[in-house]
Amino acid sequence: MTETVMQFKTVDDIIRFSRAAEQCTSHTYIMQGKTKICADDLLAIFCVDYTVPVVVIYEDATEFAHAMMTEKAKVKKKKR
Numbered sequence: 001m002t003e004t005v006m007q008f009k010t011v012d013d014i015i016r017f018s019r020a021a022e023q024c025t026s027h028t029y030i031m032q033g034k035t036k037i038c039a040d041d042l043l044a045i046f047c048v049d050y051t052v053p054v055v056v057i058y059e060d061a062t063e064f065a066h067a068m069m070t071e072k073a074k075v076k077k078k079k080r
Helices: 011-023 061-079
Strands: 002-006 028-032 035-038 054-058
Touching: 011 061
Parallel strands: none
Antiparallel strands: 002 054, 028 035, 028 054
16 A cells, blocks of 8 residues: 545546546545545545645555556547
8 A cells, every 4th residue: 555645736636536546456545534535436535625635545556657647648638
């Protein structure tokens, strides 16, 4: 397990993060205070207060990073 602290800037960042988590076979969690939410549950992660940083817990950080790069590439293609 790998933990990092993250701050989301926009709602699009949250959606992109959740879509990347959906692509992974390993689980990614968001933790704020004592609340731990599975990141691929888009409805649940909108309940977390994103005005403050959250702790992200990765079972496989490498797999998630690859999925996140894929999601970011999709956005760049749409903007062209």
